[in-house]
Amino acid sequence: MQAEQEIVDRLCEEFPFLKGRVHVQRQKRIFTGHLVKEEFEQVIRYLHNNMGFYKANHVVGTDEGENLGFIYLLSNKEGIMLALKEIAPKSDPKINSMTCIYPSLERHERELVDLFGAEVQGLPEGPSYPLPDGWPKGNYPLRKEWKPEYFDKNTMTYNPPDAGNDKGKR
Amino acid sequence: MKLLEKAINWATRKSPWIIHYNSGSCNGCDIETIDALTPRFDLERIGIIQQGSPRHADILICTGAVTIQTRDRLKQIYDQMPEPKYVIAVGTCACSGGIFDGCYCVMGGVDSVIPVDVYVPGCAVRPEAIISAVQKLLDTIGESKKKRDSNAKSLADSMNNNNLTRGMKNNTENNAENNGQDGGDLCAS
Amino acid sequence: MEKVDENKERAENKENEENKESKQNRETSERNRIVIPIGPQHPSLKEPSSFIITLEGEKVVDAVIGVGYVHRGIEKACESRTYIQNLYLIERVCGICSHTHSTAFCQGIEELAGITIPRRAAYIRVIVAELERLHSHLLWLGVAAHEIGFDTLFMYSWRDREKVLDVLAEICGNRVNYGINTIGGVRRDIDSEMMQDTLKMADYLEGQLKYYLDLVMTDKVLSARLVGIGKLSREDALKFGVVGPVARAAGIMDDIRIIEPYAAYDEIPVNPVTDTHADVFGRTVVRIKEMLESLEIIRYSVKNIPDGDIAVKAPRRIPAGEVISRTEAPRGENIHYIRSNGTDMPDRVRIRAPSQANWQGMRHMLQGQYLADIPITIAAIDPCYSCTDRAIVVNSESGTEIMDWQGLRQYSIEWYKKRGIDVSLVKMPERKFYA
Numbered sequence: 001m002q003a004e005q006e007i008v009d010r011l012c013e014e015f016p017f018l019k020g021r022v023h024v025q026r027q028k029r030i031f032t033g034h035l036v037k038e039e040f041e042q043v044i045r046y047l048h049n050n051m052g053f054y055k056a057n058h059v060v061g062t063d064e065g066e067n068l069g070f071i072y073l074l075s076n077k078e079g080i081m082l083a084l085k086e087i088a089p090k091s092d093p094k095i096n097s098m099t100c101i102y103p104s105l106e107r108h109e110r111e112l113v114d115l116f117g118a119e120v121q122g123l124p125e126g127p128s129y130p131l132p133d134g135w136p137k138g139n140y141p142l143r144k145e146w147k148p149e150y151f152d153k154n155t156m157t158y159n160p161p162d163a164g165n166d167k168g169k170r
Numbered sequence: 171m172k173l174l175e176k177a178i179n180w181a182t183r184k185s186p187w188i189i190h191y192n193s194g195s196c197n198g199c200d201i202e203t204i205d206a207l208t209p210r211f212d213l214e215r216i217g218i219i220q221q222g223s224p225r226h227a228d229i230l231i232c233t234g235a236v237t238i239q240t241r242d243r244l245k246q247i248y249d250q251m252p253e254p255k256y257v258i259a260v261g262t263c264a265c266s267g268g269i270f271d272g273c274y275c276v277m278g279g280v281d282s283v284i285p286v287d288v289y290v291p292g293c294a295v296r297p298e299a300i301i302s303a304v305q306k307l308l309d310t311i312g313e314s315k316k317k318r319d320s321n322a323k324s325l326a327d328s329m330n331n332n333n334l335t336r337g338m339k340n341n342t343e344n345n346a347e348n349n350g351q352d353g354g355d356l357c358a359s
Numbered sequence: 360m361e362k363v364d365e366n367k368e369r370a371e372n373k374e375n376e377e378n379k380e381s382k383q384n385r386e387t388s389e390r391n392r393i394v395i396p397i398g399p400q401h402p403s404l405k406e407p408s409s410f411i412i413t414l415e416g417e418k419v420v421d422a423v424i425g426v427g428y429v430h431r432g433i434e435k436a437c438e439s440r441t442y443i444q445n446l447y448l449i450e451r452v453c454g455i456c457s458h459t460h461s462t463a464f465c466q467g468i469e470e471l472a473g474i475t476i477p478r479r480a481a482y483i484r485v486i487v488a489e490l491e492r493l494h495s496h497l498l499w500l501g502v503a504a505h506e507i508g509f510d511t512l513f514m515y516s517w518r519d520r521e522k523v524l525d526v527l528a529e530i531c532g533n534r535v536n537y538g539i540n541t542i543g544g545v546r547r548d549i550d551s552e553m554m555q556d557t558l559k560m561a562d563y564l565e566g567q568l569k570y571y572l573d574l575v576m577t578d579k580v581l582s583a584r585l586v587g588i589g590k591l592s593r594e595d596a597l598k599f600g601v602v603g604p605v606a607r608a609a610g611i612m613d614d615i616r617i618i619e620p621y622a623a624y625d626e627i628p629v630n631p632v633t634d635t636h637a638d639v640f641g642r643t644v645v646r647i648k649e650m651l652e653s654l655e656i657i658r659y660s661v662k663n664i665p666d667g668d669i670a671v672k673a674p675r676r677i678p679a680g681e682v683i684s685r686t687e688a689p690r691g692e693n694i695h696y697i698r699s700n701g702t703d704m705p706d707r708v709r710i711r712a713p714s715q716a717n718w719q720g721m722r723h724m725l726q727g728q729y730l731a732d733i734p735i736t737i738a739a740i741d742p743c744y745s746c747t748d749r750a751i752v753v754n755s756e757s758g759t760e761i762m763d764w765q766g767l768r769q770y771s772i773e774w775y776k777k778r779g780i781d782v783s784l785v786k787m788p789e790r791k792f793y794a
Contacts, residue, residue: 026470028619029683031681054597055597055600056600057600057692057694057711057716058694058696058709058711060696060707060709061709062698062707063707071696073683073694073696078618079615079618079619081683081685083683102600103598103599103600103719104598104599104600104716104719106719107715107718107719108711108715126423127423130430131275131430132237132238132239132275132430133239135238141274141432141435142434142435148272148273148274148432148435148436149272151274153238153274153277156238192429194429194431195429195454196451196452196453196454196457196536197453197454197455198451198454198455198457198535198536199454199535200454201454201455201498201535202534202535204517205517205521205524208501208513208514208517208518208521209514209517209518209521210518210521234429235431237429237430237431239430240429269447269448269451270431270433270436270448270451272436273431273432273433273435273436274432274435275430275431275432276431276432293451293536294454294533294534294535294536296534
């Protein structure tokens with residue numbers, strides 16, 4: 001637990017805005033609170049360059065109601081995993097791609113684009129992943145408001161019932 | 171023409187060539203299908219060969235629930251196969267969608283896209299059940315459609331009795347002692 | 360002044376000529392470039408995926424990989440099913456490494472609910488996990504041998520794999536998708552007869568594995584097909600974040616069983632297996648040695664398994680919170696992120712299967728390879744077996760040809776035969792007695 005606490009202390013010292021927003025969850029697990037884009041980028045660059053978090057294992061997208069959350073899982077040589085969270089509003093879900101410092105994130109960030117509708121800026125060009133060809137635009141299946149039962153797989157259209165009129169039909 | 175048909179049916183029954191297609195399976199049924207080709211079960215000794223190209227195949231063994239992305243591919247493969255052609259849906263997912271039914275990318279069972287001749291339930295299907303399904307299918311080749319339909323029910327019943335219960339029995343018995351016998355029984359029957 | 364100008368002009372002319380030449384070169388080389396789409400079906404074994412491979416002559420210049428044909432939407436489905444239902448759904452993420460997924464999921468939920476599972480259950484989880492690793496690696500060995508045209512080894516290793524499946528069926532009741540895990544422990548106990556059979560299998564398999572290792576290490580024809588193929592250096596492996604045997608073959612020890620022991624691995628000695636070849640040969644050796652290590656782990660756990668209960672009762676509703684759970688799958692590190700909102704259904708489940716990480720390095724591994732080495736390079740990260748889809752060879756000069764995966768495999772075997780490397784002629788050496 002000592003190594004984990006040291007990482008937390010060092011982060012808080014370097015970035016005052018992190019105070020109280022980063023905690024050791026258990027052995028080898030550190031979680032941060034949701035950071036906005038600018039804060040997030042400072043921290044992730046610092047972790048990569050100065051603190052030996054050489055590996056980005058994954059990005060988890062989450063639905064936070066009005067916002068989208070992105071949890072970057074980073075790990076260091078000792079196997080300590082740090083979950084660094086970023087947040088962006090659904091109305092303007094722009095984040096910057098981190099593939100410039102962690103090339104291994106390419107496929108994972110592509111998933112955020114398809115499944116959550118995040119706009120990842122700076123992502124290298126490539127085929128979309130993992131949704132099928134011809135998937136209708138504007139349908140992000142992992143957002144909470146998107147319900148699979150309203151999706152017609154034959155015509156590939158999403159037909160939600162109108163809140164007022166069609167309530168009884170479905 | 172009828173003579174030719176008879177000849178084709180006769181030839182198919184003796185040595186059917188199968189093609190295997192994964193339309194969105196978890197791999198469980200796929201490895202069991204390959205298992206059926208390897209030494210313990212060895213489909214080749216009863217004349218069944220796996221084929222790479224759909225144009226040379228008689229029987230399509232399809233595993234897994236059909237996903238939206240593979241739907242058109244599956245149709246394409248089915249269209250490329252020459253007549254007479256048969257389809258075996260291997261695994262609960264291929265029969266009905268199984269545990270994946272209701273997922274947003276899953277169309278349902280194989281029969282939601284192409285017609286199916288034999289359903290083999292199980293998760294995962296044991297290789298014996300696959301071999302038995304092929305054998306049972308071969309027995310019906312050349313029969314009229316009416317007869318095949320009437321046979322369908324008894325076929326399903328016998329499959330339930332023979333394979334699934336035997337599969338369960340095998341689990342409780344000491345399997346190490348059954349080495350090499352599993353496929354052997356089927357071959358004889 | 361004039362002279363300078365002249366010189367400048369001459370230089371410019373020369374430059375232009377050079378440009379023209381290089382442009383012509385580029386044009387001819389671009390004309391010689393062939394684009395081969397392979398896939399997307401890999402009907403025999405693994406998930407379908409498609410490759411678009413650009414060739415210059417026989418060398419691969421670029422490879423674009425498309426995955427997602429088996430995208431079923433499991434993560435969304437998890438959000439509308441209860442934890443117990445999800446356990447069985449998550450087991451079917453992958454039929455080959457189903458136990459590792461269900462272990463990761465159970466562990467996560469147990470951590471959220473604050474449950475400690477009985478030690479006996481932890482040991483049973485380890486035994487099943489190692490048996491799974493054995494069957495998965497044996498499966499891979501056969502597939503890799505098949506891709507280079509060595510069908511004898513393919514049949515041998517799949518025959519041995521049946522012995523492992525017999526033991527798995529005996530312990531779990533099913534050959535694939537074992538269903539042994541439950542939240543709070545395991546569902547079936549292991550008795551002395553099962554242990555005896557497991558040990559018997561381990562003794563048999565140890566001899567076979569040493570025999571295969573000997574074969575791979577000593578046979579010149581095999582090493583001609585495997586050494587130096589699909590190179591991924593230590594630096595690149597770190598850069599692309601590959602995991603499991605691919606990383607370990609490059610000398611990176613990333614075994615979660617050692618870094619972050621779960622289940623009963625904290626009590627069981629696990630020796631790390633690494634190699635420095637960083638190619639297909641290294642991956643083969645790592646996998647075979649890992650199997651031998653797995654046998655040791657199985658022997659140790661069978662001998663030291665404590666008595667006691669196999670499960671504790673778990674609540675239906677899981678307290679709110681989030682957790683990251685890691686396990687070592689046969690293909691590498693497997694990560695599950697689970698977030699609970701206090702109900703009996705999870706709020707979010709995210710699964711990072713090891714192959715997802717390994718795909719990142721694929722493009723790099725393929726670049727600079729010969730076309731004939733593509734099947735074994737792709738097989739070496741353990742993602743696919745064969746592909747019956749026709750591939751269209753588009754050649755701008757001679758029109759369109761059609762070639763399928765088996766054609767490519769055949770081509771690769773013939774290509775090496777012409778160069779005097781015929782794997783099908785490798786005779787299995789007489790089996791020595793391994794004590």
